[in-house]
Amino acid sequence: MRLTRAFGAALLALGLAAAPAVADSSPSASPSGDSKAPSQAGTSFRTATEIEQGQRATASASTGDYLYWSFPADAGQRPTVHATVKLPEQHTTQTWQVDVYDGLRRRQSCQYGAQTRTAAAGTASVELACVLRTVRAWSEPWANDPLPGTYYIRLTAVGLQASDLGLPVSTEVRAESKHIGGPAAVDGSLSQPLVPGIAVTSQHDGGDSGDGKKKTAVLSSIEPDGGWSSGWWSDRWVWSGIGAVLAALAGIGGYALTRGSGRPSRVPPGV
Structure with missing residues (x-):
């Protein structure tokens, strides 16, 4: 008994x-609906527009522009990037591509998804997707594994014809993640997530502002809900x-x- x-x-x-x-193992929750969705995109890594996971960002641009957004991804997450491009009524065949880079600006390969798509003449829109590998809490220095930190989305058209350059387009991007958990856990963690930052100094006052404090510019200030875990729990x-x-x-x-x-x-x- x-x-x-x-x-x-x-x-x-x-x-x-x-x-x-x-x-x-469920998908990560979307942020509250009261947050204002960004309506523009950056034109480089330094000016990338920050978005939260689950947040829909839009931007109007011209065909041929490079559009950049950034979002945070933590250990144990498998990010997925969705992008939609609404094309003008009159255009020739266009090929659009979405690329994802980590905080060290290393291009991350997609496990699956339509990362590049060609829209035939007269097509109204084109949809792209990129499912990244699971973010690891730690990796060897020589490896190209995704690590916790800021991730950059770059959306652009490739191989354009001269007649299509400058045509107006509207874009929409969204990043979301699925939490993988234990199967992707590793022993070890980064001391700090890969969040780019740079300290800038003024040429006039030697780097001090009027209140005596040094000026500091952080290129990415957004982080996951609850902060960076760095893989301490599995x-x-x-x-x-x-x-x-x-x-x-x-x-x-x-x-x-x-x-x-x-x-x-x-x-x-x-x-």
């Missing part, structure tokens, strides 16, 4: 511990704990089955 109760308690603990791990902890509990219960059960009733055996008379 005691052994049955022990295994019943173990199964209950298994179910309770697995619930948070399953919940972690649902592997949950499953490791469950394994330890089950191993202990198995040991207790095996001992209970093999130790017998615990009473001393009767010695026959005359022995």
Whole structure:
């Protein structure tokens, strides 16, 4: 009876511990709808427009422009970038491409998705998508693995004909992530996320502002909800704990089955 109760308690603990791990695999929540969506894009890495994950950003531009946005991605997330380009009524065949770069401006390859698409003449719009690899908490210096920090989206048309240069277009981008969790967890973490920043000084006053403080410019100030985790938590902890509990219960059960009733055996008379 005691052994049955022990295994019943173990199964209950298994179910309770697995619930948070399953919940972690759901897509990341979108920010509140009261936040104002950006309506313009940057023209370089330095001027990229910051957006939150799940936020829809729009911009009007001319065919041939390079459009840049940036968003934060943390360890354990698998970001997906969606882009839509609404084309003018009169245009020739155009090819549009969306690229994603990390905080070190390294181009990240897409696992899958239509990163490049060609729109035939007269096509009203073209949709692009790029699903990145899962962001790792730590990586070797020589590797090109995605790491926590700022990610840049670049949208542009490639191989344009001269007649299409300068035609007005409207664009829309959105970045979202799916939390992968334990399967992507690694041992180790970055001391700081890859968020670009630069300190600028004034040529007139030697770098001090009027109040005596030095001027500092941060190229990206946005971060995930709840801050940067740097991979300190993983649902592997949950499953490791469950394994330890089950191993202990198995040991207790095996001992209970093999130790017998615990009473001393009767010695026959005359022995």
